Amino acid sequence: MPDFWFFLEVLVGGLLSGTMYALVALGFVLIYKASSVFNFAQGAMVFFAVLSFVGFMELGLPFWAALPVTVGLMILVGMGTERFVLRPLVNQSEDTLLMATIGLAFVIEGVAQLAWGVDVRRLDLGIRDEPINWVMDNTGMLISQLDVTAAVVAGIMVAALALLFSHTKVGRGLRAVADDHAAALSIGIPLKHIWMLVWATAGVVALVAGMLWGARSGVQFALVWVALKALPVLIIGGFTSVPGVILAGLIVGAFEKLGEVFIGPFVGGGIEGWAPYMLAVLFLLIRPEGLFGEKIIRRV
Amino acid sequence: MLYREAGQFRTSYAQDSQIFPLRQDRVGIFIILTAAVMLPFVANSYWLSAILVPWLVLSLVALGQNILMGYAGQLSLGSAGFMAVGAFACYNLILRIDGIPFVVAVALSGVCAALVGIVFGLPSLRIRGLYLAVATLASQFFIVWALDKFGWFKNYDPAGVITAQPIVMFGHNFATPREKYWVVLAIVAVLALLAKNMARGSVGRGWMAVRDMDVAAEVMGFSLLRTKLQAFAISSFYCGVGGALFAFAYLQTVEPSAFGIDLSFRILFMVIIGGLGTIMGSFLGAGFILLMPIFLNIFFHTVFGKSVDATITSALEQVIFGVMIIMFLIFEPLGLARLWQLTKERLRLWPFKH
C-alpha cells in the first residue's frame, strides 16, 4: 500500500483512539469544573461502571435495564465520594485532595474486584472490531468499525456537554458552584441537585467510556491504567475546557500512534507508554494552562 | 512515671538540639538498636529474608519519598523508577569494575540515581502539585522503558532479567540471610541517621520553607532552583540505594518491570499512612504496608479457618489502604508517626492526665 495511505491509516487510527481518551478525560473535566478537585479515581470509576454493567447483565438483567441501574449505582458512588471524601477535606490543599482521590481510586478498584471478581469479561455491543469494507476496498486502509462508532459517540457526548455548560441555566449553575460554593448557595443555586447532576453525568460518561474501551479490549483491570493516559490529555487541553479535551485527545492519540509507528522502530518500540507524558511535560514548561485552560494566577 | 524529664536540664543549645534529648529516649534507642543487631540469632531466616530485609529496604525508599514529598512538598509518583536506576547501576558497576566493594557500588548507584533525579526534577522549577506528579509519571514510565529496551543495562540477558551478584566486601562474601540482614541494617541505620540530621538542620528548614511559602523563602535568600533540585537529588539517592539493596539483598533476580507504577503507588501509601514529613513515619508506613498481607492471611485463617484466595486478599488490601489513606488525611494528616508521638506525650504525663 502506498505510503500516503499507510500514514493516513495510522493517523486516523490515532485520532479515533484519541477521541476515546478524550471521553475518559471528559469525566475528569466535569468533576474539576464542578468542584475544582482533580478526581484521580475517575479511572477506577470507569472500570467499576463497566464491570458492574457487565455483572448486572450476567445476573440476568437485560441490556436496557442494566444501563439505568449502573448509572444509579454510579450516582451513589459519586454522592458517597462527595459526602465522605471531598466534604471533610473541603479546605485542605490541592495536594491533600489529590492524595485522597488516589486513596479513593484504590478503594473503588478493590471493591470492584471484591464484588465482581477478577475474571476478564467480554462485552459485545453488536459492533464488530473489523475493518470497514468499503474503505478497505477503495483505499486499502484498515479502519475499525468499532473505533469509528466509538469516536462518533464520544464526539456527540463532548459536543452535548460543551453546549450544556455554555448555554444552559444548569451549566451556568455548575460553573458558579465550581467558582465558589458559599456564593453559589447564597444566590439560591441548589447545591445538592447540582452535585447529583454532576456525578450522574460523570457516571454516564464513565460508563460509556468503559463500555467502548471494554468492547475493544475486554473488561479487565488494565482499564484503570487507561485513565492514566487521560492525564496528558488534560494537561494539554486544560483542566477546565470541554472542547480542549477533545482537541487534546486527538493530539495525544495521533502523536502516540504516529510516534509508535514512525519513530518507534528506531528505538525498539514501546514509546507509546511514555511519549504522551513527555509531550505533556513539554506543554507544562511552555504553556502550563494547556491550550484552552484558564491561566493560574497566584497573589502574593 | 518512668518517662519523666524532671531533673534533665539542657545547658547548651547543642544539648537542646539533640535528636534524643531525654535520657529515657537514648536508653530506648540503644535497646532497639541492640535488639536489631541481635535479632538474627533468634529469628528464623524466613523472617529475616522475607520480612525484615524488605521492610528495612522499603523504609529507606519511603525515606527518600518522604524527603521529596513530605519535607520539600514536591509531589512525586516516580520513586520506583529511581529504585530501578539504583538497582541496575549497582549491577553494572559490579559487573564492569573488578573487585569494587559492595558498599562503594551501592553508594555510586545512589549517585547515579541522584543525577537522574536532578534531570527529571527540573520541571519542578516551573510546575507543582498534580502537574509535577504527571511529570514524575513521565520519568517513571520512561526509565522503566529505557532500562528494558536497551539490552546493555541487562548485559544482554536473553530472559531480560539481571541476577544480582554476591555481596562482597573486605574479601568476605555476605551470602547468608543473616549477613545480608546485617549489611542492610547497617546501611539503612546510617542513612536514616543522616536523613534525620539533615531534616532537623538547615537543609530541612530550607525544604520546608520552600514547601510552605516559596515566595517568602526566596525573599529570605533560598534559591528555589538549588533547594528543589537538592531535594530531588537526595531523595533519588535514597531511592537508588534502596533499589540496589532491593535487588541484591531481597529479590536477587530482577527485571525492569518489577519497578513499575504500582510499586511507586505502594511507596506513596507508605509515606502517607506513615506520616508525611517524618523520618519515623517512613519506617512505620513501610511496616504497615508490608505486614498487612500477612496479617490478613492470619486473620482469615483464625476467623474462617481456611486460606482465602490471593486475589481476594489483595483486593481487600487495596480497599484497606485506600480507606486508611482517606481517614488519615481527614483526621491525622501526620499519620502513624504523629499517633506514635501523641502516645509518647501521654506516656510522659502518665499517670497524670495533663
Added chain:
Amino acid sequence: MTIPVQSSILQSAQRAFPFGPPILELDSISLRFGGVQALTNISFNVLEHEIRAIIGPNGAGKSSMLNVINGIYVPQEGSVTFRGERLSEMRPTHAARLGIARTFQNIALFRGMSVLDNIMAGRKLHMHASFLEVALQLPRARREEAENRAAVEEIIEFLEIEHIRKTPVARLPYGLQKRVELGRALAAEPTILLLDEPMAGMNIEEKQDMCRFILDVNDHYGTTIVLIEHDMGVVMDISDRVVVLDYGKKIGDGTPDEVRSDQNVIDAYLGVPH
C-alpha cells in the same frame, strides 16, 4: 486613633543613627499587570536609618511598591538604586543578599515549622554548611547551628516570645504570628526592613508593643525601615517621612506634618473626585 508613643525619642536631636544619604532610590517606577496599571511613574527615596511610611487608600499600590523594591515584581519602567548602585533587575534572592528583608500583609510564615525554626530559617544567609556537613554533623555544621541559634535567641528575647519558641506557628494567635514574622525578618540582620501592614488586625496593646519593637530596631541597629500602615496615629508618631500613594500615583511626599496638611492627600482620603 492616636497611639501614645514616646515621640520625644524622635524629636530629640540625639538620634543614635543620624540620617544618612539615600540608601534606596526609586526612579519613575511603572508597573502593569495586563491591562491594570498598578504603579505610574513613582519616584521617591529612602534615607539611611530613617523610618519611611507608605500610606494611601486601599488598592493604591503600596504592596506592589514593596514587591518592586524586593524584586518580586519587575517594573516595566523605572529603576531601583541601592546605595548608589543602579540595579538592572532585582530578584528576591538578590534583594536578600543586599540586606533587604520583609514581612507580608497576609503573614507568610512557614506553617509546618515552629517559631524557632521559622526564625532560624531567616538566618539562611548566615549559614554556609553544605548538606553533607549537616548530614554528617561535622564540626562546622554544629558550630554554625549553635552560633545562629544564639543569634536567634537574642531576637526571641527582644520580641518577648520565649514562651512560644517551640510552638508550631499555625497554632499561634494572629498578633503573635505577626511578631514571629518580624523576628524572622530581623534574623537576617537586614539593612532595610520592609514591613507590609505590620499592625493590621492588632489591638491597642499589641500595636504599642509592635511600635516599640520597630522603634527599638531602628534605634539599636540603625535599620532603615519602610513600612506600609493604615493607622494614621502610628504613622504620624513613629515615621520620619511619609510617601502617599493613590491609584498607583504619588500624591504626597514629606514629613508627617507636611503630608497631613496637604490638600491632595486630604482629598484622596475623603474621596473627593480628582
